[in-house]
Amino acid sequence: MATLEDRILGEKTQYYCSSSEDEEEEDARQGAIRGQNEPEPDADYSGSATHTGPKGVLEDWRRYKQLENENRKEQEKEKLLLAKKLAATCRTSRDDDREKETEEQQLLELEAELEDEFLHRYRLQRMEEMQRQLQNKPMFGRVIELRREEFLDAIDRERPQVTVIIHIYEEGVPGCDAVNGCMQCLSVEYPRVKFCAIKSSETPVSTKFTQQGLPAILVYKQGTLIGNFVKVSNHLGHDFFAGDLENFLQEHGILPRKDEEVSSIIRDSSQRDEEEDSDLELD
Known part of the structure; x- marks a missing residue:
């Protein structure tokens, strides 16, 4: 007959056992229940071995090598780009x-x-x-024979850049024929120099000058007398050549030397340019 304790604890006293045994049985029963209800954990496929068997392992190995080669090529590209960049940017002071x-x-x-x-x-x-x-610049190329009325016009009306050489002579005076012959030659060699000749009787000179001063050479430029050579025969003799008279006139700065003729033109041009520049500055 069930006692009051049996009624409180439960009627099936035959199933009651000690606390330790009860706990072990309860744990075993709960574990069995969880084993039935809980699903089995999935297999770990996080690695590259996703296949089983020899073929699966071989396929995984090939895939692994492919990825390794791709990574190597990508690294090589990065290294090449980096090397080019360093070659372009890294310069030494010697290169600079x-x-x-x-x-x-x-x-x-x-x-x-x-x-x-x-x-x-x-x-x-x-x-x-x-x-x-x-x-x-005017060209002459010959000796111009002047008359009394032409003497002053031959000097004053000539262009300022022209040198005028006038030989005053008289027939029968020693040295006059030699000067006339030399001037004929020089007028051809210096066509831009105006060579002239006039008899002393056509000029207002005295008889004494005709006897003692001839042959005489007068040189004018810009209307001004720049050379006056009396009794030229005293310097050259009574018989001389064109080269002798040419050297005589060059020594006195009357005739330009062949290589100085162009230089004189350059100097005249430069002087003219300077004058024009000064005029512009004044304006």
């Missing part, structure tokens, strides 16, 4: 100095080329100017 020297040399060559071109153009321009001046 070499490049600077090269640039300076190229600049000097360019300046020399421009200077040569400028000088070439300048020479051509000056030659053209000199040719124009020579063309504008």
Whole structure:
């Protein structure tokens, strides 16, 4: 017959056992229940071995090598790009100095080329100017025989850049024929110099001058007397050649030397340019 304790604890006293045994049985029963209800954990497929068997292992190995090769190629590309970048940016001071020297040399060559071109153009321009001046300068090429009324006009009405050489002579005076013959030759060699001849009887000179001063050579430029050579035969003798008279006139600065004729034109042109520049500054 069930006691009050049995009623409180439960009627099935035959299933009641000690606390330790009950706990073990309860744990075993709960574990069995969880084993039935909980699903089995999935297999770990996080690695590359997703296949089983020899074929699966071989396929995984090939895939692994493919990825390894791709990674290697990508790394090689990055290394190549990095090397190019370093080669472009990493420069030594020696490279900078070499490049600077090269640039300076190229600049000097360019300046020399421009200077040569400028000088070439300048020479051509000056030659053209000199040719124009020579063309504008009157040509004579002969000895002009003057009369009394032509004497002053031959001097005063001539262009300022023309040198006028006048030989005063008289027939029968020693040395006069030699001067006339020499002037005929020099007038051809110096066609831009005005050679003239006049008898002393056509000029207002005295008889004494005719006897003691002839042959005489007078030189004018811009209407001004720049040379007065009396009794030329005392310097050259009674018989001389054109070269002797030419040297005599060149020594006294009357005739330009062959290589100085162009230089005189350049000096005259430069002087004219300076005068024009000064006039512009004054304006």
